[in-house]
Amino acid sequence: MKLCRYGAPGEEKPGLIDADGNLRDLSPHVPDIAGNALSDEGLARLRGIDVNSLSIVQTKPRFGPCVGGTRKFMCIGLNYSDHAAETGADIPENPILFMKAISAIVGPNDDVVMPRGSTHTDWEVELGVVIGKPCKYVSEEDALDYVAGYCTINDVSERHFQAKISGQWTKGKSCDTFGPTGPWLVTRDEIEDVQNLDMWLDVNGKRMQTGNTNTMIFTVAQIISHLSQLFTLEPGDVISTGTPPGVGMGIKPEPVYLKEGDVMELEIAGLGKQRQTVKADA
Structure with a gap:
């Protein structure tokens, strides 16, 4: 479904x-x-x-985030081997976890609003995993049984806030509108192999990211199992599982960041497409 x-x-x-x-x-x-x-x-x-x-909705309404009641919005950093290489980072021994404020969650086609003072806002197409039932101390073998479904996420990031303002990555990840989610939650039975999904992201019609979940360092099952050893995952919790290469900060010789009026379009095979226009906060 x-x-x-x-x-x-x-x-x-x-x-x-x-x-x-x-x-x-x-x-x-x-x-x-x-x-x-x-x-x-x-x-x-x-x-x-x-x-x-079921009644057909005849209008063309706004799509909201594809899941409600989210209490934890978890993100895995540097989880694609080719993305780690473009940033010059070492391959992590365990999944790198950071949190994104749930107030960052918006619909898949809502505007992305750069906060005041932002000069390094970046894009990241990511596979989203939505938990369907309480999950604690689960094995890798059983981990996918706890998934309700999958979705497309844009893990928008302000790199200066993330890396240069002392503190956690959360500062650059949790700005309002920095978590477009959806358009659909595709139930797990419809995804034959979650570790073989193509994904892409364009900025102003130019292809910036092309990847596949087969280059993940830690699989979805490994991530769920690892997190469940630390705390309980609950229905509606969202895990954003990392991004492939092609982010703005990795462009050589000079990084490229978003500016007002830019348009991002992104898609993961079978999970639907997003489109956001970048606005500057007043």
């Missing part, structure tokens, strides 16, 4: 994308794409609905 949330910010309704690409209203059956709806039982109940009984 391709599940989504649509409508004005803070007023999103649950939806489903049918086989013909129509947006159908799920609100008579579930209050949100969140919580128990993400469990195996909740998803099975949604699969049992006759899709043709």
Whole structure:
């Protein structure tokens, strides 16, 4: 299934994308794409609905973030071998974890707003993993059983805030609008091999990033298992799993960063496309 949330910010309704690409209203059956709806039982109940009984949404509404109720937005840094190489970083021995504020989460086509003083705002197409049920001390072999589904994420980053203002990477990762998520949550049964998904990102129509999840240093299963040894993963929690090469900070001889009016477009195979216009905060 391709599940989504649509409508004005803070007023999103649950939806489903049918086989013909129509947006159908799920609100008579579930209050949100969140919580128990993400469990195996909740998803099975949604699969049992006759899709043709659902009303087609005739307008073209805004898509919101594809999952609600997120309490943790976790990100894995330097998780693609080719991206680590372009930044000159050593291959990490364990997954590098940093947190992104949940207030950064926006819809897949919402504007990305550079904060005041930003001069180094960068792009990062990433595979998002959404947890479907409580997850603690799980093995790699069982880890994917705890996934509700997958989505596209743009881990927008302000590199000066991230690296030059003393403190954690979170400073450059958590700015408002720096977490476009969606358009859809694609349930795990629809993804044959999560470690073989093509991805790309364009800026102003120019291809900047091209990659595949097969160059991840730590697989999705390894990441989930590792994090679950540290704390409980909960339904609706999101893990952004790292980015392939082609980010602005890695461009030679001089890095290239976003400016007002730039347009980012990005997609992961089977998970949907995003498009954001860059604005400067007033």
